[in-house]
Amino acid sequence: MKVFNCVCEFGHRFEGWFDSVESLDEQIKAHLVACPYCDTTNVKRVPTASYVLASRDKAKTEMSxxxxxxxxxxxxxxxxxxxxxxxxxxxxxxxxxxxxxxxxxxxxxxxxxxxxxxxxxxxxxxxxxxxxxxxxxxxxxx
Known part of the structure; x- marks a missing residue:
């Protein structure tokens, strides 16, 4: 999974986890990606340094x-x-x-x-x- 940055029409920035940039773009075009803050589906991908979370890093991201x-x-x-x-x-x-x-x-x-x-x-x-x-x-x- 890759993490991409997105922004909605109201300027809310959020991350999305997708298989590929193509998958993200297809889902945005089909209005399947919604802003977690305001629920609008008018979002776009913004430039980002995408990364893959290594299994050894998982423990660092888990919260109680x-x-x-x-x-x-x-x-x-x-x-x-x-x-x-x-x-x-x-x-x-x-x-x-x-x-x-x-x-x-x-x-x-x-x-x-x-x-x-x-x-x-x-x-x-x-x-x-x-x-x-x-x-x-x-x-x-x-």
Whole structure:
């Protein structure tokens, strides 16, 4: 297997493991390669020094479950904080404010706040995109 660098239309860089450059190019053309960050299939291969992972190097790349969980948690929190940047905290009024923004009754802007699971499901059913964030991501200064 060879590792190739790819980038999506939104600038997310990621690696892909493929049998060959031809295989990668075919899969990109067929929209079978998706960005792991935003799921778009509009990706392209970028110049890279491809390499093959030798079996003796495998032990160096293996992570414990705890290390992997910590790395994923760190990336999720980082992505969530990026989403929160420059957004308005509407607190407990989140569901009603999200509806008002969606219906054009309130100014278009990024908001965050709190709502129940039932309220979030109702918003999704109404076509209003919401994204639950892990506890501890939102702070009073966000």
């Amino acid at each position: 479950d705890r290390e992997l969980e910590a790395e994923i948690r760190s990336k999720v929190y980082s992505a969530a904080r990026t989403l929160l940047k420059d957004s308005e905290n509407v607190g407990e009024r989140f569901a009603e404010e999200a509806r008002a923004v969606h219906q054009g009754k309130a100014p278009q802007r990024r908001i965050h706040g709190r709502c129940t699971v039932e309220e979030a499901e109702e918003l999704l059913d109404e076509g209003i995109g919401v994204l639950p964030l892990p506890e501890g991501v939102v702070h009073e200064n966000n």
